[in-house]
Amino acid sequence: MAKQAASGSVRGSRTGRPIMALLDLLGRRWSLRILWELRGEPLTSRALRTACDEASPTVLQLRLTELREAGFVELGEGGGYGLTLLGRELCETFMPLHRFAERWQG
Amino acid sequence: MAKQAASGSVRGSRTGRPIMALLDLLGRRWSLRILWELRGEPLTSRALRTACDEASPTVLQLRLTELREAGFVELGEGGGYGLTLLGRELCETFMPLHRFAERWQG
DNA sequence: GCGTATTGCTACAATAACTGTAGCAAAGGA
DNA sequence: TCCTTTGCTACAGTTATTGTAGCAATACGC
Numbered sequence: 001m002a003k004q005a006a007s008g009s010v011r012g013s014r015t016g017r018p019i020m021a022l023l024d025l026l027g028r029r030w031s032l033r034i035l036w037e038l039r040g041e042p043l044t045s046r047a048l049r050t051a052c053d054e055a056s057p058t059v060l061q062l063r064l065t066e067l068r069e070a071g072f073v074e075l076g077e078g079g080g081y082g083l084t085l086l087g088r089e090l091c092e093t094f095m096p097l098h099r100f101a102e103r104w105q106g
Numbered sequence: 107m108a109k110q111a112a113s114g115s116v117r118g119s120r121t122g123r124p125i126m127a128l129l130d131l132l133g134r135r136w137s138l139r140i141l142w143e144l145r146g147e148p149l150t151s152r153a154l155r156t157a158c159d160e161a162s163p164t165v166l167q168l169r170l171t172e173l174r175e176a177g178f179v180e181l182g183e184g185g186g187y188g189l190t191l192l193g194r195e196l197c198e199t200f201m202p203l204h205r206f207a208e209r210w211q212g
Numbered sequence: 213g214c215g216t217a218t219t220g221c222t223a224c225a226a227t228a229a230c231t232g233t234a235g236c237a238a239a240g241g242a
Numbered sequence: 243t244c245c246t247t248t249g250c251t252a253c254a255g256t257t258a259t260t261g262t263a264g265c266a267a268t269a270c271g272c
Contacts, residue, residue: 018211019204020159023138026203029229029259032129045220053126056260061221071210079219079268086210093202097132098125100199104177104192105124135230135258151249162231167250185239185248 025070030055030063032094035072035083039091042082131176136161136169138200141178141189145197148188 026032030052037043037051049060064081067073072087083091132138136158143149143157155166170187173179178193189197 018207019142020139021211022203022207023142027133027135027138029133032133033126036125036129044218046218054261056262057221058223058261059259062259064220075220081220090203090206090210093206094200096199097128097196100196101124101128104196105127150247152247160232162233163250164232164252165230168230170249181249187249 025066028063028066030059031067034060034063034067035087035091038073038081038083038087039095042076042080044080048081131172134169134172136165137173140166140169140173141193141197144179144187144189144193145201148182148186150186154187 026035033052033055034048037048043051045057045060045064048064049055049057052060064073067087068075071084072090073081074084074087076082132141139158139161140154143154149157151163151166151170154170155161155163158166170179173193174181177190178196179187180190180193182188
């Protein structure tokens with residue numbers, strides 16, 4: 001599987017409507033979950049995998065690459081993945097989902 | 107492919123953490139996009155497909171079933187899919203993504 | 213320096229998800 | 243009656259994702 005840049009291959013990114021590209025990127029498996037799990041402190045790739053219910057490292061790595069190219073996630077110098085400033089903002093925008101989910105299935 | 111209930115098959119739904127189930131449901135292809143496209147007036151299945159960049163009717167139908175079972179989407183009596191009250195609330199929670207996307211790729 | 217453990221990351225075959233095209237039955241006009 | 247649209251399905255082909263294993267590099271204690 002070819003590695004691909006986030007803003008070049010994302011469905012809808014050529015429509016000129018950024019929201020479509022974003023919805024597509026976030027609509028890939030584990031994207032939302034990864035951002036969610038990184039909302040607190042940075043995690044190593046292994047810790048992230050554990051947090052993500054032992055998801056396949058193949059996809060996690062692919063998603064991390066995409067999220068990094070999108071500018072939401074970064075790999076710290078001392079190792080460990082964390083959110084960028086932009087990523088933190090993004091995470092904030094769907095943080096209310098937490099409360100919503102509680103009411104939905106709580 | 108077997109049809110499945112949203113809250114029974116969603117990854118993470120058995121962890122007792124509703125947010126995981128919600129993130130998984132929304133992390134399936136076209137889920138977010140469908141909710142987004144229905145944010146205004148109800149759309150017929152064909153109109154929705156057009157809005158969703160001619161996505162395959164197979165997945166759209168599957169997603170619509172899941173979203174209906176989750177209580178976010180409903181099929182009106184006169185035809186056409188629309189958001190439920192709950193679905194409208196959900197849509198509101200990630201509506202700020204629009205502005206974020208503009209800043210991200212605008 | 214030597215083993216040991218961790219890091220980020222990759223290979224690869226098996227499986228599940230998604231696509232694209234075609235078309236169905238039912239309902240509603242004209 | 244014929245034509246159109248509705249929601250929905252079949253099915254083969256293609257991608258995406260899974261699960262297991264393991265790599266090179268870095269850092270530990272000894």
